[in-house]
Amino acid sequence: MESETVVRALSALAQEHRLALFRLLVQAGPDGLAAGAIAESLGVPASSLSFHLAQLTNAGLIAQRRDGRSLIYTADYGAMTALLGFLMENCCGGAVCVPAAPGDTKDKNERTAA
Amino acid sequence: MESETVVRALSALAQEHRLALFRLLVQAGPDGLAAGAIAESLGVPASSLSFHLAQLTNAGLIAQRRDGRSLIYTADYGAMTALLGFLMENCCGGAVCVPAAPGDTKDKNERTAA
DNA sequence: CAGATATTTCGATAATATTCGAAATGATTT
DNA sequence: AAATCATTTCGAATATTATCGAAATATCTG
Numbered sequence: 107m108e109s110e111t112v113v114r115a116l117s118a119l120a121q122e123h124r125l126a127l128f129r130l131l132v133q134a135g136p137d138g139l140a141a142g143a144i145a146e147s148l149g150v151p152a153s154s155l156s157f158h159l160a161q162l163t164n165a166g167l168i169a170q171r172r173d174g175r176s177l178i179y180t181a182d183y184g185a186m187t188a189l190l191g192f193l194m195e196n197c198c199g200g201a202v203c204v205p206a207a208p209g210d211t212k213d214k215n216e217r218t219a220a
Numbered sequence: 221m222e223s224e225t226v227v228r229a230l231s232a233l234a235q236e237h238r239l240a241l242f243r244l245l246v247q248a249g250p251d252g253l254a255a256g257a258i259a260e261s262l263g264v265p266a267s268s269l270s271f272h273l274a275q276l277t278n279a280g281l282i283a284q285r286r287d288g289r290s291l292i293y294t295a296d297y298g299a300m301t302a303l304l305g306f307l308m309e310n311c312c313g314g315a316v317c318v319p320a321a322p323g324d325t326k327d328k329n330e331r332t333a334a
Numbered sequence: 335c336a337g338a339t340a341t342t343t344c345g346a347t348a349a350t351a352t353t354c355g356a357a358a359t360g361a362t363t364t
Numbered sequence: 365a366a367a368t369c370a371t372t373t374c375g376a377a378t379a380t381t382a383t384c385g386a387a388a389t390a391t392c393t394g
Binding site: 264286 | 351352360361362
């Protein structure tokens with residue numbers, strides 16, 4: 107995974123509306139949501155939303171499919187996992203350091219490390 | 221974890237120099253690196269680097285300690301793990317979907333979900 | 335084909351980020 | 365305390381991002 111790709115993905119998520127949007131799609135699952143439904147849910151004008159959808163699409167984090175006159179957007183879980191993988195990949199020079207299971211929101215960062 | 225905190229952390233990482241900087245610190249481990257060493261390693265002027273260090277510090281992703289006349293920066297692994305945790309936390313409405321271990325770079329996103 | 339609906343593109347404006355040299359601060363040495 | 369070294373703050377130029385209405389595009393319905 108190229109560092110430029112990662113920056114684009116992080117940039118895409120580094121914005122209130124888009125983070126909310128992405129999480130909305132993640133929770134919506136494979137069925138996804140139509141652009142209109144998202145706009146309403148987020149309280150963002152259609153044209154603004156379209157801009158944000160384009161950013162996320164461009165970053166490869168979401169995908170588009172057409173259903174009638176609606177465009178349905180879905181989260182790309184693969185891209186997400188790849189991103190997370192990249193962020194921990196060279197952690198501590200390869201030592202085991204993030205054994206925490208998903209959902210475990212522990213905040214301590216004491217480590218024996220090296 | 222507040223969404224605003226997450227956005228700040230993502231914003232901090234969503235920039236070539238800072239992503240490289242953070243990864244440099246992650247790999248450097250608990251010993252960390254002096255600002256000067258980082259500046260040289262990244263090929264960035266001192267004042268620019270200082271700006272980026274401030275961003276990462278402000279986002280809580282790195283910490284500072286003084287050693288003589290040098291300021292040593294280290295990655296905050298706890299903040300990092302918290303961020304990753306948040307990003308997967310509500311994934312698929314709570315269904316198990318990212319069981320992949322760190323280092324496993326699988327790219328498929330087929331899921332039975334709901 | 336005309337009308338209605340869903341969404342995107344355009345264009346202009348406002349807001350935020352990045353960059354880097356020069357000057358300021360803090361810590362060390364002599 | 366003066367000189368020196370490491371780093372940060374300031375200020376100002378440049379670049380990138382976000383916002384949203386109006387107009388354009390694409391799809392469906394009658």
